[in-house]
Amino acid sequence: MNRRHCASAAITLVCALAVLTAPVQAMAAPIPEPAPSATASAAPGKKTLEQVREEIDTLYRKAGAATDAYNLAEEESKKQSAEIVKLTKAIADGQARIAELKDRAGAQAREQYRNGGLPPGAQLVLSGDPDLFMDGINQARQGQQATKGMLTELEQAQEDLETYTQDASLNWKKVEASRVKQAKAKKSINAQIKAAEKLESELAEEERARLLKMEQDAASTAQAAWLSSGALKDINREASAAGRKALAFATAQIGKPYVWGAEGPASYDCSGLTSQAWAAAKNPIPRTSQEQWRQLPHIPIQDMRPGDLIIYHSDASHVGMYVGDGSIVHAPRPGRQVTLTGAGSMQILGVVRPDK
Template sequence: MIPTLVPGLLKVALMNMSPGGRQLRIRVALTAFVGAVTLIPGPSYAAPNDPEPADGGPLEQIHNQLDGLYREAEVATEAYDAANEKATEQSKRLTSLQSDLAHTQGRADALHDLAGAAARAQYRGDYFSSTGFRLILSDHPENALPDAAQADRTRDTLENIYENQKTARTELDRQTEAATKNLRDLKKTLADKAGTKARIQNRIADAERIEAGLKAEQVNGLAQLEKQKADEAKGKWPGSGSNGGPPADKGGTGNGPSGGGPAVSGRAGQAVSFAMAQIGKPYGWGDVGPSSYDCSGLTSVAWAHAGRPIPRTSQAQWQGLRHVSLSSAQPGDLIIYFNDATHVGMYIGGGQIVHAPRPGRTITTAPAASMPILGVVRPGG
């Protein structure tokens, strides 16, 4: 859900900050803004130039049209996920800046009060002890009294106070500028990405309208066409045999997740077991469980469950994890699909993956070569 933000919030933080009160107002704006930013839609990308199936009869054309709409929705979904990750990091940064601002503002206020007291003491000709000054500045107040024994005369103490005041003001200005920039970045993200959610929903709605208008024989024909394409994909996997899967590794026990591949153990086994246990749950764009997942939500949560956190999106998984050859794929590896790395499935052995395919479908297994493969990455090491 795109959060509803009060327009005046950003205006207060970014446009109407007067010098005398900007620190107070930006802290208020930060508090409200950090609480409001919970889910931000992500960047949009042009549709990928992936090879399209050859045009065939009417059923083939319908199949291609539906695939195109769901591909556009998935591209936008991965962008949506990436923006949510960015928003989370920006929110954490804003929270940290808020804390820093409060600390520095308190320090500056205390120094201001201390400088006033010192000036009044100097005017009266009284001795002004530096103990209070050191208590304010020290991160270890228990050292203030021993340190006070080294204090110079009131004039030197005043100079120290004024110098520290200047330093505190400079730091406050720096932190305020950093916080303001973060607010601007989030404002730009909201403005640039506000249409992503609608774009996803529109593509899904278009596809659902097409499917709702199909006759029973067309629905059956599409199901048969998909099965035919899945059967053809089995033979495309490297080293595939009669069962559509690569030969078992030496020493394999033949009791892998697909019933014919090598046994899976360790973290990879935990990740595969978790992913397989999600079979039947619906695809949900932007979702990371427990009741629904999108493609990269499933793989990232499965590996996190195995104790190996990995990047959230398929694009970040492709960029950030170790690449391995297609022929050496092992259960638990992630197969990245399409030229723009916008789909991912987890290899389970036997030439099969488990994945969250698209809106309207449930998590399932499929031939690993059923989509254009970009490459394979290995989270386990």
């Protein structure tokens, strides 16, 4: 072992000791990503297997973040489209109301025409009957009030129709903007996944087996460090009634493939799994991991219970559901299936509770 490798091993040992002896805070700090290993060697100019693993992980992380952007844009499109449907009905109703008011105005005009369009004074001169004249005055006043009310209603209906039309136009613009976001995110997702798959395909079968073993070892090391840090005070808390239902749904999906943008029933992405699990518990939550982190109540890690959601990475691009005993159920990434893994095997950003 040369001096560089000796120094690297010493640094790794010091870092590991620092993690194990660090004091525990009330809200446990995010767990760092596993440090790169120096065990894999390569010829000059060729990447080590550890470097390949890190590059693949980075690509899938970027694909995960882009998937969250895609899912959010898709949700926005759905909401705006639903609003457009409502506004379209309101526009149709407004147009029908305006047509009705115009018909009524036309009927009044025709009635006045049949009466010769004469003012009450002229009708008195022509009729010579005071009682008939007074009846005419009362009818004229009622007609004027009705006409005034109808014109006011017509004006309001026209203003409402204009507002509905403007809102519908604005919502169409939002839908189009969301579609543009979706297209960009989709392009990014496919590019990242394709690049990661290319890196893996270039490895020999023996190297791919070693790569998988390295992934598992890194996850186990991170989980062991997390548990030994004391971040989790009680690993066997009771789930709420809704939490048990959500957890039963999530664990029933184990073995199904990860597909980005999917929310069941045959496949899931990470937030598709958690959002559908809580929907099954009759407690709808936001669709994406970033919105789950932004909108749901935050819980100290040491207080989490089964059914709570653990948000991962500094950009909140991944989420899993805590099942107890220090583990989560999650949809990891393309090429993997819904599975159980250590809750501390990835960098924890924090915990949220859907049913607090």
